[in-house]
Each structure stands twice: as C-alpha cells, then as structure tokens.
Amino acid sequence: MKRGAPGPAARPAPYADSPLYRSFVVRPALWWAQRAGADAVALAARFGLGPSAFEDRMSEMPLAAYRDLIDACAEAAREPFLGFRIATSLPRGYLGVFELSASSAPTAGEAAARFVKYLPLVNNGLLSARLDRRGGEVVLRQWIEGEPLAQGRHGNEFILTAMLRQSREFTGQHVVPRLVRLAHPRPPDVGEIERWFGAELCFDSGENALVVSEAVMALPQVAADGALLAVLDQHATRMLDERAQRPDDFLARVRRSVRENLTHSEALLPRVASLLSSSPRTLQRELTARGTSFRRVVDEVRAEAARAYAAEGELGVGEMAFLLGYADTPSFVRAFRRWTGQTVGDYRRDAAPAAPPR
Template identity: 30%
Template sequence: MGSILSQPDHPAAMTLLSGGQGNAGVLAAAASGLCSFIEKHGGDPDRILGMSGIDPEALSHPTLSLALPNYCQVLEEASRQSGCDNFGLYYGQQFKPQALGLLGYIGLCSATVEQALINFARAFPLHQRNSLIRLVDEGECYRFDYQVRHGAILCRRQDAELTLGMALNLVRHVMGNQWAPRAVHFEHPRPEHWHEHCKVFDAPVYFEQPCNSLVIPKRGLQRAMPQGDPVLLLVMQDSLNQLSRLSLRGELEVADDVRERVRQQLLTGEPVLDDVAEQMGMTSWSLQRRLREQNLSFSSVVDTLRRELATHYLSQHQLPISDLAPLLGYSETSAFSRAFRRWFGVSPRQWRRDGL
C-alpha cells in the first residue's frame, strides 16, 4: 500500500501542509494547563513566558493565536529552566484531547477512532500553521506524521514529543491506556533519558528519523468514539474554519519571510534591508510599512533573530564561542559580546558556564 498522498481520490486523503491561510501561529488551546505544569516541575511560569515573548493573558483564551516560534520556545525554555529534560513528553502524556479545544473536540465527536485520526489531520492546519501533518496508509498500519516547518524555529524537540503525545491520547481515549503504537519516530537525537519515551508510548522509539511519526496498527480503529456526534462535529469544524477566516491572512507570512532571508544573510555578514526587500519583490519602504503594521522593524527582526540564534549556538557546547560571531553576521567577536551583554546582561562565556 502506498501513501494516501499518491491516492487523491482516496476518501481519507488528507495530507495537508498549512500555508497562507489559517490562524497566525498556533491556537492557545495547545498550551492548556501549561503554567500549572511548569510550576509542578519547579519552573517559574511568569519568567519562562516572559523570556519566550508570550502574554500570560493569551493562555486563558483558547481561540487566541500564539506565534509558533514563541510557542516552541516556551516549551524548550520550560524544559531548560525546570531541569526536566523530558518536559514535552510528560506534558503530552497528561494532555487530554478535550484540552485542545476545537481541534480536540473534532476528534472526540468523530464516529470512529479511524475517522477521528482522519478529521484531526484534516483540521490540524487550521489549528497550527507552518507544520506538516499527514496520515499515510501503509497497509496494516497508518503512519501519523508531524513536523514543524518554520525557518525561524531551531529547537523543536519538546513540541514534537508533546504533539505525538496528544495524538497518542486521542487513540487511548477509546482504546484504553494499554493501547500502544507499533513504533514511534522522532527527528531529534536520542536524549539522555530516552527509556522514558519507551515507557510512555509502550513501543520501540527511534531517534534521528526523517519525521516525527506514530505507526498506528489499523486493528481496532473501527471502534466507535463514545462522544461521537455528527451534528456537533460539523459545528466544531465550521467554528474552526470561521476562526481561520477571521485571522490575519498574509501579514505574519511577511515577518516569517523576512526572518528566513535575514537568517540566510547573517552567514555572509550584516543583513541589508534593501537586499531583503528586493528578494521579496517589494521596495524597502513597502517592506518597512508591512513590518510596522505588526509593530516590528527590520532592525528589531535582525536583533531578535540574532538573540535567538546566539542562545541556540551557545547551547551547542561543541561550538567554540570564538566561532559564533561570524554565524550571527558580526565581523568581530567583540561586537557579538557587546550585543550579548545588551541582551542578557552577561558575557557569552558566563551564560554558557552558568547554564543560563
């Protein structure tokens, strides 16, 4: 059996890559209970949310949108500051489908477990942008694939483990906690406490794979969902579609595009506004106006991206600090050091030494 990607007339063909339409990032329902979970693991929610650029007020409104880079960053930051390396894994383990808001109820209101997976995959691009989600027919099994595809997101391990945990719980909601996938794949390297992943999924777990995936046996997937409701399902699907249409269209793509082009230019030196604007087919004035509409400026985009990349590179201990300046577009290490002190109040060496 091949992928349903090659079967466009297949009734279950729902492979989708979220693009220009949809909400501006990820719906805040994906962070349900996050603050209390951070506290449970000894972290400071206010500090972690602040460092990740997330307004705590937004988390109390499940249909508000969070920028996807900020969402992935808050999970990575929560893991680092709480000292819980498997934060996303454990957060996903306790994340019930109904906590996902509209997306979760689309799964719960489906007729069968199989249809829940199909509807979940179809609706996911309206719940979260810049992400690949697909259900691939492999004969005896389905392969549920997930991958963030956003050029500005460097660290996404915690998000991947959380999302596969959400999908796992959708199936276990009906099949019971004893149900297990055939196998689990993650694209990131094997973490130190990887045996915990085997316990949570109760299946073989493979790392450094092409995509994050659950391999789901088809046996038993025709079991009815206990809350199946075709009328409510249509209401939930329509609500998510309406929410998507009401969201900003095309605006955040500009900022994302600028970030990706700036990231490429950093490898050759200082990013230049005119060059980025020309690459995007607009004048520098037009690009500045589009960024101002999002309360951004070209210099703030460059500065924010450099700050994010700096902490990412510093966490890679095999990289000498002296090698970081060119990666961030600085001609001299001293310029990088001055910028880093402005961002964090300490030197890059102290940041790495103290594990900040």
C-alpha cells in the same frame, strides 16, 4: 537552555528569522515551572510573553523562542519529560473544538482524518499533517517545512503523546503503535516514554509520526456522536472555506506596504499599520484571521525579494541585507539559507543563464 543563558533580548537574530507558532503547551509549561518555585512571570517575559500567556489557552511566539522557552520551563521544573507530562495530564476538552470533533467521530481513522483536515484552524498553516497508507499500515505524520527539529523535544513529545492518549481514550482500547518517529535528537533517557508508547522510538526523523495498523483505524470510538459531529464538521468546514475565500486585496496591500518599507525594519509594524489606516493590533488581528501573521508576511516578502536580488547578481550580500531590513549581514545569510537551502553565491550561480555553445 541553561540557567542564566541570554534570552531573546541578547539573541535577537534566531528569533527574528523564526516563523510564528501557536501552541497549547505554553500555559501549562509555565505552570509547571511556577509550581517548582521558578519566577514564571520573569521566565515568560524573557521570551517576549506578557500576562496573557498565563490566561490564554494558546500563545503565539517565534517557533525558535517557543522551543527555548519550553526547554527553560523543563529545566526550571526539573522535569525532563515535560511535554509528555503535559500531554498525559491535560484535562479532557482542553484542546477545544479540535478535540471535540475528533472524539465525536465514529472511528479512530475518522478522528485522525479530522486532525489532518482541521489542523490549519489552530496553527495558521505552519504545521503540516498527512495520513499515509501502505501495506496494511497507516502513518499519521506531522512536520514543519524547513524546520527539521519541528516543535523541539518537548513540543514533539507533547503532540504524539496527546494523539495516542486521545486514541486510547476515544476508543477505550490500549492502542499500541508499531513505530514512533520523533524529529528531535535522542535524549539521554527515553525509558519512561518508550514504555508508555510500547513501541520503538526513532529519533532525528525530521518529522513526528505514529505508525499503526489498519485495524487500529477501524476501531469504533466510545463517544461517537453523529449529530454533534455533523454540526462540528459544518462549523469547521465553514471556517476553512471562509479562510480560503477571503479576498486577497487586504493581504496584497499589506505585502506591498511591507515591500516598500523594509528598510524601516525596527518600526515596520506600526509604519505599515499607519499606511493602511489601521493600528498594529488590528492589523495583526486581520492577518491572523487570514491564516497568517505580520512576521510571516515580512518573511515571505523578504524571501521573494532576496531570491530576485540574488538572481540579478547586481548587489552584494551586505547591500541585500540592508535593503531587506536586516540589522546585520549574518542574520540575512542565515535567513537566505533557510529560504533556499543555499548560500547567496551558490544560488546566484545556479540562477545564472548557461553560456551559449561555441
């Protein structure tokens, strides 16, 4: 983002439709900008963040706003490799239990498996990850459904750099991947990170991935601790189980209240909280504990209703936008394409029953 470009107050639509994302990168990115002489407080406020962004290890914000914020921090810090720099300079333990469980695993493969398994605990299920094995190679993949740029350049470079750095530190070996895939377009200069990874970098991949040999997965880890790992696994598994077993009554009531009050979009959160005899802060906290957020619930309810309206074929696009609480029709049209990959008209035609044979 260029200096002087409008922030979310001037461009609400891209952020209003963007899913919430939680990241470890916000605080160090703001620190880099501040260290370079930028007004980091004003920069954070420009993207809807308050003082807690400088205190909390993780910050939550719309994914599109996150990408723009980290771009703005990189420009302010005059650091084109900001995500890479943050990942290579973070102190050990910054990623908390997530990092500790991986470092305590017996092998690099077991550490990677825990990254995949416990990722929902730190990101509310927005990020997806998987280990694929094929022909002597292992691919550790990470992506975001419906977001071909994933976390954006700096977020993508951060996560892959952090993963490889940890693998090297945890095993005591200079692990070199066979291939690195990144979701974002190729930037003008990749020399430094290409040398650090020691492998070919492929861009515009729609996902982030490290491709390594099976031999790497078998490497023992220098800080393996079976007793500690058992405790951490038990704790993390209990958290995952609690999330899966939470009763759905509360979430169902939130969804119902959202659905019935979508036209009050500007005051939807306080209105729904009041209807549920709660406060906005408590409602957000309860939803976070269930692995979601108010913004995400609203997006899901809107998507479900939009598909139904489009299939019924009775309402115009403007009427649908109004009923779903959008301030303007173009914002709804963009959201509908994100949900379905189609325009309203194309979706309506595909949903229409076939004409009976003559």
